[in-house]
Amino acid sequence: MAFTPHGQHLIAGHWVRTDQSFFSEPAHGPAHAFSVGSVALVDQAARAAEDAFDSFAATSREQRAAFLDAIAEEIDARSEAITEIGSQETGLPAARLQGERGRTVGQLRLFASHIRAGDYLDARHDPALPDRQPLPRPDIRLLQRPIGPVAVFGASNFPLAFSVAGGDTAAALAAGCPVVVKGHSAHPGTGEIIAEAIHAARLRCDLHPGVFSLIQGGNREVGQAVVQHPLIKAVGFTGSLAGGRALFDLCAQRPEPIPFFGELGSVNPMFLLPAAVDARGDEIARGWMASLTMGAGQFCTNPGIAVVLASQAPLITAAATAALVAIGPQVMLTEGIAAAYHRGQQAIAAAPGVQTLYDSHCEQRTATPYLYQVSASDWLKNPLLHEEVFGPLAVLITVRTSDDMLTVARAFSGQLTATLHLDEEDSALGRQLLPILERKAGRVLANGFPTGVEVCDAMVHGGPYPASTNFGATSVGTLSIRRFLRPVSYQNIPASLLPQDAGK
Numbered sequence: 392m393a394f395t396p397h398g399q400h401l402i403a404g405h406w407v408r409t410d411q412s413f414f415s416e417p418a419h420g421p422a423h424a425f426s427v428g429s430v431a432l433v434d435q436a437a438r439a440a441e442d443a444f445d446s447f448a449a450t451s452r453e454q455r456a457a458f459l460d461a462i463a464e465e466i467d468a469r470s471e472a473i474t475e476i477g478s479q480e481t482g483l484p485a486a487r488l489q490g491e492r493g494r495t496v497g498q499l500r501l502f503a504s505h506i507r508a509g510d511y512l513d514a515r516h517d518p519a520l521p522d523r524q525p526l527p528r529p530d531i532r533l534l535q536r537p538i539g540p541v542a543v544f545g546a547s548n549f550p551l552a553f554s555v556a557g558g559d560t561a562a563a564l565a566a567g568c569p570v571v572v573k574g575h576s577a578h579p580g581t582g583e584i585i586a587e588a589i590h591a592a593r594l595r596c597d598l599h600p601g602v603f604s605l606i607q608g609g610n611r612e613v614g615q616a617v618v619q620h621p622l623i624k625a626v627g628f629t630g631s632l633a634g635g636r637a638l639f640d641l642c643a644q645r646p647e648p649i650p651f652f653g654e655l656g657s658v659n660p661m662f663l664l665p666a667a668v669d670a671r672g673d674e675i676a677r678g679w680m681a682s683l684t685m686g687a688g689q690f691c692t693n694p695g696i697a698v699v700l701a702s703q704a705p706l707i708t709a710a711a712t713a714a715l716v717a718i719g720p721q722v723m724l725t726e727g728i729a730a731a732y733h734r735g736q737q738a739i740a741a742a743p744g745v746q747t748l749y750d751s752h753c754e755q756r757t758a759t760p761y762l763y764q765v766s767a768s769d770w771l772k773n774p775l776l777h778e779e780v781f782g783p784l785a786v787l788i789t790v791r792t793s794d795d796m797l798t799v800a801r802a803f804s805g806q807l808t809a810t811l812h813l814d815e816e817d818s819a820l821g822r823q824l825l826p827i828l829e830r831k832a833g834r835v836l837a838n839g840f841p842t843g844v845e846v847c848d849a850m851v852h853g854g855p856y857p858a859s860t861n862f863g864a865t866s867v868g869t870l871s872i873r874r875f876l877r878p879v880s881y882q883n884i885p886a887s888l889l890p891q892d893a894g895k
Contacts, residue, residue, distance in 0.1 A: 394472035396580040398425040400432055400607050401590055403439030404600025407432070413608050415579055418482030418722050418756065425579045428609025433571070433616040439601030440540035440569035441622040446599050448537045448567040451891060454596070455565060456503035461592035462556055462564075463496035463503075466585065473584055477550050480578040482722030482756070487686060488551070495551045498558055498846045498867075502565040505848075505869040511535065512892050513878070529883045532893050535876035537567035539624030542617045544638075545575035545582060546629035547724055548689045548781075554578070555585040555605060558846075558866055559627030559652070566875040568624075569602045573617050576608050577725045583607070618642050618651070625875055628653040629691070629866065632779075632857050639860045652874050653860040654853060656779045657807035657832075658695040659841045662796060662824055666816035667838070668703045675812050676710035679785070680718070680760070682840035687721035687758045688783030689728070692808050692841040695779060698799050701789035704764065708787065711762055712749045718783070720757040728781060729756045735780035736761050742776055744769030748787070758782045767795050771802055793820050800824055805855030805862070806832040808841035831855065833865065 399406040411427040447455075466473065470492060477488045505511060512535045519530035541563040545554035552558065555572050563570045574582035586605040593602055606613065618626050618641050626642060628635050628651065635653035642651040663675060682694050699707055723729040733753065739745060744765050751759035760783040767790045770776050776786060790796045803809075809832040813821045821837075828835050833854035844852050850868035853859040859866070864874050881889055 394469075394476050394580070394584055396423045396425065396476070396583045398423060398579075398583070398607075400426055400428065401586045401603070401605040402432060402435050403604055404590070404593070413576065415480055415576075416726060417479045420479035423580055425607050428573070428606040428613045430612060430616040432606050433613060433620055436571045436604035436606060437540060437620040437622040439604060440571055441601070443569045443599035443601030444537075444539055447569055447602050450567065450598075452506045452509060455567060456507045458592060458596045458598060459499045459503040459561060459565060461595050462589050463499040465588035465591045466492065466496050466556065469584055469588055473551070473581065476580040476584060477578065480580055481550055481724050483550075483686070483724075491549060491551045494846060495556060498552070499556065499561050501846060502561050502869060502872065505872070506565050509892065511869065511872055514892065519883075532881045532884070532889065533878055534881070534890060534893050535873070536879045536890070538875055538877050539568060540622055541568045541570050541875055542623045542626045543570055543572045544614070544617075544626070544628045544630065545572060547575050547577045547728065548691070549629070550575075550578040550581045551585065553629045553866075555582045556589055558871055559629075562871040563627070563875045564602070565872045568875045570604075571617065571623065572603070572605045573609070573614060574605055574607045579607050614638065615641055619645055621645075621647065623649065625649055626651045627866065627874075630655070632656055635860065636857075650874070651860050652864055652866065654691060654807070654866050655857050655859060656691055656781070657854065657858045658777070658779050659692055659806055659808045659810070660696040660698060660800075660803055661694050661810040661812060662800065663697055663699040663703070663707065664811065664813040664817035664820055665700055665703065665793075666814040667812045668699060668706060670814055672703065672706040673710040676707045677714045678840055680711050680714040682842045683785050684715070684718045684721075684760050684783040685842050687723050688760075689724055689781065690842050692844060694810065694841055695784065696786050696788060698788045698790060698796055700796075701766070701791055704787060704789045708748050708762075708764065711787075715749045715760045715762060718760050720753060720759050721783070723756050723758050723782065726756050729753075729758060732758055732780065732782035732784070735782070736784055738775060739763055739780060739784065739786065742773055744773075745776070760784065762787065764789060767791070767799050770799070777802075777804065796820070797823055797827065800827045800831070803831050805858040807852060807854050807858045808832050808834045808836060810836040810839065810841055812838055833858065833862075
């Protein structure tokens with residue numbers, strides 16, 4: 392089914408044009424014109440979301456679950472058109488987009504099932520003790536309640552799973568919060584067709600039109616207006632450290648500061664322990680390169696750094712460089728991302744003490760892999776080498792001793808993930824590393840690779856700053872719903888006045 396975008400914003404149930412327009416920059420296929428967002432549209436969308444809040448927050452868990460299920464069904468009904476426009480805009484292969492669509496509808500349905508069960512409400516009840524001495528105890532109930540309208544910024548690298556109907560939107564809707572999405576200009580057509588699916592689901596479920604709005608494009612002023620609008624009560628963001636930190640600061644500077652749930656990137660270090668390298672170093676190196684280059688390295692969990700004993704480095708480098716020979720140029724999501732990758736690669740290559748292990752050549756919107764090596768002492772001295780380069784570029788840090796490996800682990804800033812490759816003989820060193828790494832990362836893996844984030848109850852996709860702006864939250868998994876809820880205690884409130892879930 393062919394899809395031609397109409398290029399309009401969805402504001403409170405109405406498709407709206409603005410006077411200015413911008414053109415998409417597809418990897419292939421035709422460019423399309425889209426209306427540019429404005430501060431006035433932000434205000435309209437936020438006011439509509441506030442108008443919708445009371446009725447949407449009062450819906451039953453079953454009603455919200457049915458809405459999430461309906462969104463999933465409407466997305467599936469547009470599957471071929473989504474793959475077509477998504478591939479044109481991003482250059483991602485059809486199989487990747489089909490998998491991401493499956494993940495997107497899967498998390499919508501998972502959240503629907505989760506809120507039907509009701510455990511996420513953490514409902515608690517301390518019955519009254521009128522005869523308690525020296526003072527009676529009142530009847531107290533605790534319940535998690537939705538916080539208000541939520542703003543979501545679409546991500547560049549996941550046009551479906553972290554964008555218009557992605558995890559942040561699904562979590563906010565599951566919690567009972569209306570959503571205003573600031574679409575990403577890298578894939579506005581994909582955003583539009585997903586918004587159409589949400590709009591159709593809302594009509595099916597007969598919900599207030601302000602429950603969802605999509606604002607396309609717009610300059611920095613529009614993004615600032617979204618996070619500073621007084622009716623917006625929380626923000627979900629996946630993107631760069633610089634952009635996320637700027638929005639985070641704006642949220643903190645508001646007259647009423649609000650939570651900013653930003654996922655800002657990570658180098659996702661891996662620690663290759665001695666016995667594991669001796670036993671299967673070749674396998675580990677090849678797996679690392681496969682993970683590194685997957686999707687042109689455009690994953691926030693891309694393993695950009697590995698740490699190994701210097702005496703074992705030749706085994707890893709030989710297998711890794713051999714694996715990279717077969718990796719050709721890959722199209723990146725946007726020209727801007729490709730340009731940033733090229734700049735980052737050049738800065739790493741020119742850093743003192745850095746040795747090039749695998750060199751290649753990339754230009755324009757393509758990425759090719761690079762592999763570098765540096766000693767722990769040189770890495771520790773240069774903060775540039777600690778920073779993420781978004782793409783298929785990796786750095787191998789060599790250490791002289793196990794103690795040096797611990798020193799390197801302590802020097803990392805906050806990460807989304809950290810990985811241990813170890814065998815039974817490495818257990819003593821693993822026991823020393825794990826307490827360090829669990830303070831550094833939201834997810835710690837053993838004998839695997841961090842690309843591929845399972846959407847489930849136990850997943851944490853977040854971590855200490857700068858991996859994310861809220862170390863106690865996750866943007867993936869059912870726990871993510873809790874970001875958009877707050878606990879309320881009801882003391883001696885008559886049962887007829889309590890929210891319907893208070894008796895859960």
